[in-house]
Amino acid sequence: MKSFFMALTASRSATAESLDALEDLRGAIAAKKLQITQIERSPLPVQDALKRFDLWAERLATEAVDALDVARLADPSARDGGLRVPGSSAPQTLFGLVLLVSREAVRNTLAGQLGDLLADREALTDAERARRVEEAETQLKQAEAMEEVAVRSLEEAGIAVSRRADADPAIILLTGAALAKLAG
């Protein structure tokens, strides 16, 4: 009788440990998902941000010049002989012309601002971001596979455990062998 109770106690203890391990795994999964979100939201390095500025400034300057209808200056029939600034896009045209003549000065100011803004934050290039996300997603899949292994093992021991409603079906439906392989 004593050995029965000892076995029962040991079994309960093992179950509690398995449930604790499952909770730990779920905590790790939540943390990994958060990490992926943080990687996705991490800013671009200053140089990459300035490349975006260059493309935008180039487009705005070109559109501004196009909007002025320069041909009017050479048109002898044009009544006032001046340029035409469309009323609806006048501020944008004006800004495009500012960038045309002093892009470097604006760029240097923005570079300083961006440098201050990103000083304490980890910046990632698109390629590095994609690599980091892929790496974290691989780790997430492995953790989710380990979670499903733990759930199946508890179920086999007769312990009812709930799966997460947002669990990945591509993990939940894996065969035992594929699951074990993914869990490592």
Next chain:
Amino acid sequence: MPDNTDFDPTRLVHLARIRDQRRAVVRSLNDRYADLREKRADVDRRLRLAREELTNTYGRFGFEAEQKVKDLQASFEALTAQMQEVQAEQDATASEASETGTLFRTCLAFAVQNGLAIPGTLAADAAAVDPNRMPINLGGAA
């Protein structure tokens, strides 16, 4: 990336069974709650009568009427406490049942979209997921 041979669509049957079990528990708790409520309504009715009786009773019979009110009051409170316990259990179980239902539907949709052979017992569920595409294996494992 796993291919279709890495998936076992009969896992869906297991998930459906868990969903059904959770639903059964929810139904059972609903029944239990309704039963308790009915019992409490009966005790409440008897309690009101006993209180009326107490106000019209004197002497030795007054003690018995008083005791009756006390007993019924205790029953009423005990039933209320039981109802609260069942309600707490209902809330937790209903939430679990909802989660298992959501996961089952997600997994079933995944299986249908990836052309996995859906077990015959789940043909109706699969048809509800995507009526235009039903890779149902009616002779499959269930």
